Amino acid sequence: MNNTTDRPMVIQFYCDGEPFPGINGEPVAMSLWRSGVTTLGWNEVTGDPRGLYCAIGHCFECRMMIDGVRDQRACLYPVREGLEVFRQTVPTGLGEP
Amino acid sequence: MAVEVAVVGAGPAGLAAAGELGAAGFRVALIDEYPIPGGRLLGQRYHWKNLVWDGKQQAETLVDNVRQWHEVRWLLQRSVYDLERAPSGWALSLNPGDPSVVYAQAVVVATGATEVPIPLVNWTLPGVLAVGAAQVMTAVYGVAPGRRGVVVGANPLSFAIAEELLEAGVKLAGIVMAPGSENVDVVGSLDDQWQRIVGLRGGGAWPLRTLGRYMTHAWVRQFLMSHAPKSGVPIRGVRLRPNVVATAVEGTERVTGIRLARIADHDESIREGWSEPVDFVCVSGGLRPVPDLFRIARVKTAWVPELSGEVPVISPWGETSQTGLFAVGNAIGVESALVAIAQGHLGAHGVTRYLRGQSLDYRLAEPDQHRIQLAREQSPIAFHPKIGQGVEHLRALFLESLGAP
Ligand SMILES: Cc1cc2nc3c(=O)[nH]c(=O)nc-3n(C[C@H](O)[C@H](O)[C@H](O)COP(=O)(O)OP(=O)(O)OC[C@H]3O[C@@H](n4cnc5c(N)ncnc54)[C@H](O)[C@@H]3O)c2cc1C
Ligand code: FES
Numbered sequence: 127m128n129n130t131t132d133r134p135m136v137i138q139f140y141c142d143g144e145p146f147p148g149i150n151g152e153p154v155a156m157s158l159w160r161s162g163v164t165t166l167g168w169n170e171v172t173g174d175p176r177g178l179y180c181a182i183g184h185c186f187e188c189r190m191m192i193d194g195v196r197d198q199r200a201c202l203y204p205v206r207e208g209l210e211v212f213r214q215t216v217p218t219g220l221g222e223p
Numbered sequence: 224m225a226v227e228v229a230v231v232g233a234g235p236a237g238l239a240a241a242g243e244l245g246a247a248g249f250r251v252a253l254i255d256e257y258p259i260p261g262g263r264l265l266g267q268r269y270h271w272k273n274l275v276w277d278g279k280q281q282a283e284t285l286v287d288n289v290r291q292w293h294e295v296r297w298l299l300q301r302s303v304y305d306l307e308r309a310p311s312g313w314a315l316s317l318n319p320g321d322p323s324v325v326y327a328q329a330v331v332v333a334t335g336a337t338e339v340p341i342p343l344v345n346w347t348l349p350g351v352l353a354v355g356a357a358q359v360m361t362a363v364y365g366v367a368p369g370r371r372g373v374v375v376g377a378n379p380l381s382f383a384i385a386e387e388l389l390e391a392g393v394k395l396a397g398i399v400m401a402p403g404s405e406n407v408d409v410v411g412s413l414d415d416q417w418q419r420i421v422g423l424r425g426g427g428a429w430p431l432r433t434l435g436r437y438m439t440h441a442w443v444r445q446f447l448m449s450h451a452p453k454s455g456v457p458i459r460g461v462r463l464r465p466n467v468v469a470t471a472v473e474g475t476e477r478v479t480g481i482r483l484a485r486i487a488d489h490d491e492s493i494r495e496g497w498s499e500p501v502d503f504v505c506v507s508g509g510l511r512p513v514p515d516l517f518r519i520a521r522v523k524t525a526w527v528p529e530l531s532g533e534v535p536v537i538s539p540w541g542e543t544s545q546t547g548l549f550a551v552g553n554a555i556g557v558e559s560a561l562v563a564i565a566q567g568h569l570g571a572h573g574v575t576r577y578l579r580g581q582s583l584d585y586r587l588a589e590p591d592q593h594r595i596q597l598a599r600e601q602s603p604i605a606f607h608p609k610i611g612q613g614v615e616h617l618r619a620l621f622l623e624s625l626g627a628p
Contacts (some may be wrong), residue, residue, distance in 0.1 A: 149364075151258065156364045164477050165351035175476055177349030181356035182263070183256055183302075184337045184513075187347075201356075202300070204258045 139186040147203040155200040167214040229327035234262020235560045236552025237333035238285035239567025245292025254520025256302040266358040271603040334552035339508035344471035350478030354507035374398040375469040376507035385461040389508035397462035530556030539588035540573030559602035565595040
């Protein structure tokens with residue numbers, strides 16, 4: 127569980143189908159930020175870009191589709207080899223505003 | 224899953240509680256939504272009395288202590304979203320499941336504090352961060368929030384983190400003030416913000432130590448603060464810019480700058496405006512306890528400003544108005560990690576008495592309460608200058624509730 131002291135293991139994961147490097151176990155949002163990806167999704171109503179805000183699971187600004195599940199907090203979700211994440215736009219089921 | 228005690232939150236308070244409960248031989252579920260235990264300790268790092276306060280190291284020590292007790296089950300990456308009475312005590316709902324419900328005879332809520340946001344024009348742009356996010360990025364994951372940033376909002380947390388950022392090699396355009404606002408009560412007017420700066424104490428955040436004592440006089444404070452140079456005054460390497468306010472964040476896809484303005488000398492009207500290039504903006508309106516689970520469990524709470532917000536009315540053993548539901552750490556008032564640890568120990572002793580059917584007479588909690596007080600005095604940071612009054616206030620509310628029918 128506590129892998130902070132182990133040697134970091136570099137893995138590859140996919141955001142919107144594109145490969146990105148990450149350190150195994152760190153939150154998805156951290157790997158993306160390190161690669162310069164600061165927009166994690168777009169507001170469902172206005173379409174404005176949204177990104178990491180609190181980094182500790184409180185604000186839900188970092189919602190992404192991860193492992194096939196919508197609205198996962200990318201600041202908490204640990205990255206791993208082959209993980210697929212997607213940036214969200216309009217929620218399915220709600221349709222266009 | 225059925226246990227004797229469920230501890231919600233594996234920050235310093237929850238870890239300390241779980242360690243004591245494990246040592247007492249109880250079956251414990253220690254639940255936290257974060258992938259790594261340690262809570263907000265993980266990002267803390269600053270100089271203090273010629274020593275370095277290394278939160279990561281402190282967290283590891285607490286975690287190792289809990290690990291030796293095999294009756295403590297770790298349930299990380301799970302959020303507790305509901306807390307209800309069950310025949311044998313409490314039922315906690317977890318997301319994601321596995322297990323989806325934890326039944327516990329007693330519960331310790333150690334969910335900590337959260338940051339108060341300061342709304343700014345354009346503050347939803349990627350690159351606008353709560354100051355604690357910048358701390359987590361730099362200190363826990365070695366990810367630089369940017370090349371040059373600015374901190375909006377002066378308080379013990381923003382001073383401590385600004386210092387951490389500078390030490391990590393991140394450049395800052397300084398700490399500027401939040402736009403004064405009567406509508407956003409956490410911010411208040413500029414003079415409210417200055418008064419809070421003057422009232423600060425603590426190793427990481429110790430600005431204006433020498434001038435501080437004169438600044439309790441309104442006119443001295445207002446004169447000095449409004450006449451500070453535009454570039455600010457250095458406080459332990461951080462530039463505090465007391466007469467500069469942030470008016471808007473600039474950028475389209477992400478932060479590219481900050482719009483700043485200087486206030487006029489004798490009133491708070493804005494004199495001139497300009498832009499400075501930054502690639503991230505930290506906002507910091509201070510901390511407040513997380514009241515969510517207390518509200519869900521219909522615990523009696525009170526607004527105590529010195530404890531930074533809404534807190535449960537608790538007995539000196541840490542028990543809330545709901546039997547078997549205990550609360551420790553920053554969830555009962557914003558204080559340093561040392562205090563949270565001492566409160567975790569006390570809560571565990573309270574739970575132990577509760578489960579063993581021993582007296583929870585509040586006078587018996589004196590020795591543990593004394594240890595909390597010592598921790599308070601030794602803490603590197605005090606988040607509110609009148610914390611003692613808040614603690615007294617809460618105690619009075621509890622004693623009052625004893626008298627109530
Ligand atoms: C962003 C931030 C930065 C801080 N920086 C400093 C600092 O530099 N110096 C300092 O002295 N103090 C700092 N503090 C104060 C800090 O709260 C205390 O130092 C100390 O960490 C409090 O310990 P705690 O165990 O009560 O709570 P925390 O350390 O906050 O731990 C609470 C834990 O509970 C978990 N949790 C919360 N709700 C749930 C839920 N519903 N389900 C599952 N898990 C949950 C969280 O994931 C977290 O791990 C900071 C606080 C914050 C919010
Ligand atoms: S950034 Fe706030 S919940 Fe993820």
